[in-house]
Amino acid sequence: MKIDRESPRMRELLLTLYVIRKSKIAVASLVILAFFFAIAVLSPWISPFDPTETHTSELFQPPNSKYLLGTDHLGRDNLSRILCGARYSMLASLLVVFVTVIVGMPIGAVSGYLGGKVDEALMRITDIILSFPGITLALLLAYILGRGIYSAALALSLVGWTSMARIVRGVVLSEKGKDYVLAAKIIGKSNFQILFNEIMPNCIYPVIIQAVMMMGTVIISLAGLSFIGVGVQPPEPDWGVIISEGRQYILEYPWLSILPGLLMITVVLAYNMVGDRLRDALDPRLRGELAAA
Amino acid sequence: MNSTLLSVEDLHVEFRTYLGTVHAVNGAYLTVNAGECVGLVGETGCGKSTLGFSIVRLLDEAARIVEGKIIFKGEPILEKKDEELREIRRKDISLIFQDPTAALNPVYTIGDQIVEALILSREMTKSDAVEEAAGILASLGIPDPRKVMLQYPHELSGGMRQRVMIAVALSKKPSLLIADEPTSNLDVTVQAQILELLSDLRKNTNMSVLLITHDMGVVAQVCDKVGVMYAGQVIEFGTVREIFKNPLHPYTRGLLKVANLVGEKSRLEPISGAIPDLKDLPEGCLFYSRCPKLTPLCQEKRPTMLEARQDHYVACWNLDGDDRSMR
Numbered sequence: 001m002k003i004d005r006e007s008p009r010m011r012e013l014l015l016t017l018y019v020i021r022k023s024k025i026a027v028a029s030l031v032i033l034a035f036f037f038a039i040a041v042l043s044p045w046i047s048p049f050d051p052t053e054t055h056t057s058e059l060f061q062p063p064n065s066k067y068l069l070g071t072d073h074l075g076r077d078n079l080s081r082i083l084c085g086a087r088y089s090m091l092a093s094l095l096v097v098f099v100t101v102i103v104g105m106p107i108g109a110v111s112g113y114l115g116g117k118v119d120e121a122l123m124r125i126t127d128i129i130l131s132f133p134g135i136t137l138a139l140l141l142a143y144i145l146g147r148g149i150y151s152a153a154l155a156l157s158l159v160g161w162t163s164m165a166r167i168v169r170g171v172v173l174s175e176k177g178k179d180y181v182l183a184a185k186i187i188g189k190s191n192f193q194i195l196f197n198e199i200m201p202n203c204i205y206p207v208i209i210q211a212v213m214m215m216g217t218v219i220i221s222l223a224g225l226s227f228i229g230v231g232v233q234p235p236e237p238d239w240g241v242i243i244s245e246g247r248q249y250i251l252e253y254p255w256l257s258i259l260p261g262l263l264m265i266t267v268v269l270a271y272n273m274v275g276d277r278l279r280d281a282l283d284p285r286l287r288g289e290l291a292a293a
Numbered sequence: 294m295n296s297t298l299l300s301v302e303d304l305h306v307e308f309r310t311y312l313g314t315v316h317a318v319n320g321a322y323l324t325v326n327a328g329e330c331v332g333l334v335g336e337t338g339c340g341k342s343t344l345g346f347s348i349v350r351l352l353d354e355a356a357r358i359v360e361g362k363i364i365f366k367g368e369p370i371l372e373k374k375d376e377e378l379r380e381i382r383r384k385d386i387s388l389i390f391q392d393p394t395a396a397l398n399p400v401y402t403i404g405d406q407i408v409e410a411l412i413l414s415r416e417m418t419k420s421d422a423v424e425e426a427a428g429i430l431a432s433l434g435i436p437d438p439r440k441v442m443l444q445y446p447h448e449l450s451g452g453m454r455q456r457v458m459i460a461v462a463l464s465k466k467p468s469l470l471i472a473d474e475p476t477s478n479l480d481v482t483v484q485a486q487i488l489e490l491l492s493d494l495r496k497n498t499n500m501s502v503l504l505i506t507h508d509m510g511v512v513a514q515v516c517d518k519v520g521v522m523y524a525g526q527v528i529e530f531g532t533v534r535e536i537f538k539n540p541l542h543p544y545t546r547g548l549l550k551v552a553n554l555v556g557e558k559s560r561l562e563p564i565s566g567a568i569p570d571l572k573d574l575p576e577g578c579l580f581y582s583r584c585p586k587l588t589p590l591c592q593e594k595r596p597t598m599l600e601a602r603q604d605h606y607v608a609c610w611n612l613d614g615d616d617r618s619m620r
Contacts, residue, residue, distance in 0.1 A: 012445075179395035183458075185351055187410045187465065188383025201400040 019281035019290045026277035029270035036267055039083055040090035047080035051237040060253055072242075072256055073249060074235075081237035082260055088226070088238040089264065092153050093218040097211050099157040104164025105200075105207060111165065112172030113195045123169070126162035134159040134221060135228075142230035149222075149238075152231040156221055160214065167210050171203040205282040212275035216268035223264060239264050297364075298501050299325040299348065299469055304361030306343055306352065306525075313572040317343045317356070319525040319579070322598050322606065323503075324518075325469065330495055330502040332512035332533070334548070335522030339568070341505045344522070345471045348503070349386050350378055365469070383414050387462035391474040393454035397446040403430075403457050404442025407464055414465030429460045433490060452483035456490070463494065471503045476511065488515050509552035513537060518604075521545045524568050524579040530598070531605035541607040544580050578610070586611050 020026050039046070048068070055075035063070045069078035111122040129137075138155035145151040175181070176199060184198045225231035226240030234241050239260040246256030280286045306318035318340040325331045333341045346352050348363055350370060363370040365381070373381070390396045397406060404426060411422040423442075430438035433456045446454055455475065462470060472491065476484040492515045495502055504516060512519050512533060520530040521544065529542040540546045547564040566583035569575055577592040578584065584591065588611060596608040 179390050179392060180398040182351060183388075183390070183396045183461070184398075186349065186382050186386075186388045187413050187461070188379045189413065190379070198398055202398070204400075 015287060015291060016281045019287055020277055022290065022293070023277045025273050029273040029277075032266060032270040033274065036086055036090055036263075040086045043083040043087050047077075047083045049077035049080040051076065051080040051084040052235045053077075060249070063255075069259065070253075070255065072245065076235075076237075078256070078259070081242055082239070082263065085237045085239045085242055085260060086263075088149060088232050088236075089219050089223060089267065092149055092222055093215055096153050096156045096160060096218045096222070097214050099153075100160035100164050100214065101207060101211055103157070104161035105168050105203075107161070108165035108168030108170075109172050109195055109200060109203070112169035113176055113191070113199065119169075122165070126165055129159060129162050132159070135225070138225050138230055147230050147233055149232050152222055152225040155225075156218055160218065163214075164207070164210060167206055168203055171206050172199055175199045175202050209275055209279045209282065212271060212278055216271040216275075219264065219268055219271075296327050297324055298327045298329075298366065299323070299503070300362075300364045301344070301348070302362040302364075304344065304347060304363065305359045306340070306347055307357055307359055308353070308355045309357065310355060315571045316574055317525050317571060318347070319574065320595075320597070320608075321361070321520075321522070321525070321527045322530060323520050323527060324530075325501050325503055327468070327501055328495070328499045329518060330492070330504060330516045332516035332519040333503060333505045333522060333527075334507060334509060334512055334519060336507060336568070338571075339522045340525035341507075341522050342473050343525075345388070345473050345503065345505050348469075348471060349382055349388060351382075351388075384465055385467055386469045386471065387465060387467040388471045389455075389458050389462045389473065389475050391477055393451065393458040393478075394446065396458050397454060397461075399446055402443055402445055403449070407442070407457070407460050410461045410464040426460070426464070429464060430457070433460055433463075434486070435460075451479055452486065455479060455483075455487055459487070459490070459494075463498075463500075466498065467500060469501045469503065471505070473505045474507070475504070477506070477508075484511075491515060509549060521548065524571065524574070526579055526595075526608065527598070528580070528608045529606065531602075531607075535602065535605045539602070539605070541601050541605070541612055542580075542609050543584050543586060578608075 020030075053076065055071060058067070058071050058075045059073060061067050061071040061075075067077050067079065069082065072078060072081070107122060111119045134156060137159060138152055141151045141155045141158075145154070172195075181194060181198060184194045189198070222231055223238065223240030223243070226238040227244045229244070232238035232241050234245065242260045243257045246253070250257055280290055301321050301323040304318055304321040305316070308315040308317055321340070321344050323331065323333070323344070333344065335341050343352065343356070347358055348365070348370065350373070352358070358371060361371075366385070370378075370381070397403070401409075404423065407426040407429065408419065408422040411417050411425055412419065417425060426442060427438040430441060435441055435453065435456055441449070441453070441457075446457070449457065459475075475491070476487050479487065488511060491502060491504075494500065504511070506512060516533050518531065519533050519536055520527045521536070521542065522528065523544050529536060529540070529545045536545065537549065540549055544564070551563065564583055569579055569582065575581055575592075577594055578587070578596055581587055581591050590610050594610075596610050598606045598608050599612075601607045601612055
């Protein structure tokens, strides 16, 4: 397909990319994220060992030529465990945020646009859900559905969509009072068309920004759930699980916990940096300034 | 040519607010014939926009039309169902707003917005609509319409945006165009261009225009007839020539004096006093507290529209002897 650089959408996209590219931190963060996603996808093939395979004669090995990052208390290869652990953090968080957007966006939009009783009902539901701490809900779900990454992800999605719905509702509320909505009514558009063709495209940027910002929180929460034992189950190697297991030996062998912790911080920071820059790059007013700067 | 396109009779609109019921429109009379340009003047907050939006039934949720009739093409607008209303809006009535920046969707290009309007109202195919849109833009004096069609609203100047909005409004070839202060946000030279454009269009298409404005000068420039509104009531209605030459209502006289369009050029002479509280209207004439020639009757009973002279209606009890004949 031929790319038309002159078409308006393309022009906009190129400008946004240009603004993002001007920030070294954002570019570095994007590279970091790409790197971790590559690891997440490729981990089954690039791990030197099976992450759950134990080598009972070689416990607590320091880094050496056979085990590049040493071994843990069961003699499992740390490098392989960390590589495979990236899978849960990177991919499961993506799934959670995806569900959040798919569920939260239309609910928030309908709530904001229709207002009245519908709005009242939907917002009270989100209030109720928001009043549960996410961890409590996850514990509850873990007991109902059984422990595992899926019930952890489900629990986080169940809580997460409410904040997305609130954001979209807020934007829709402010957008629906604008004259272009009236103008759309004047040309005879239906409510459905107005909400989804006219208003929603104006909500897309806040949603993207919120989604990116949410990724970091979700990664931390997922690891947290694994850490307390309701997320990924050992011997599967999630970063949270690795940190949790290494905790018992933190004084003698600190690298067991510290390395996955540092990696997690790196990823979360990278997401936040990208989100920050994206917010500026997608703001039509700031964008011009940043492009010129 | 002289068939009545739109008539508004004794329209009353109120807004329910936390602070009480605001009586925004209190007895509006208006007739628009086919091909005519009718001005609606009055100061800020006198209900002219509310009247305009009532005609297309696009009032705020808090507003209620409590009384009156709006007849468009012989059919009562107020009794229409939503579906029929949408059909009328889609095909027959257009509206342009004061602020063209807000009235264009920022995420779509100019071309997309006009093309969409064309497809919706005239059921054109996409490629025909693109051609037609370029044609409309060119006819509105936009240079290089193809390029403009690829641009976003924020990339155009205020005058250009207003033209684009007019293009969207005209795309359906409406029989009535309601223009709500279409030039108030533009500078004087652009204002003149847009007004000229509107009068040309009207002559070429036999479209009627209801021009809502606060500027008597604009009315004098483009309108055939004019209605003067005060505190939600249309207090004087007639041909522009007649009303400018022979204003009968004291408010209209004051307005014309302030606009400095009649009489000797003198110092600006404001109308003393303030408009009545729309939440708590007086029993009698709404202009009572500011009127220079009031009588006891004015305080007791609100005047209704009378045909004072041919094609000249006024709501005032104190007309000079000969000018008065019951409608």
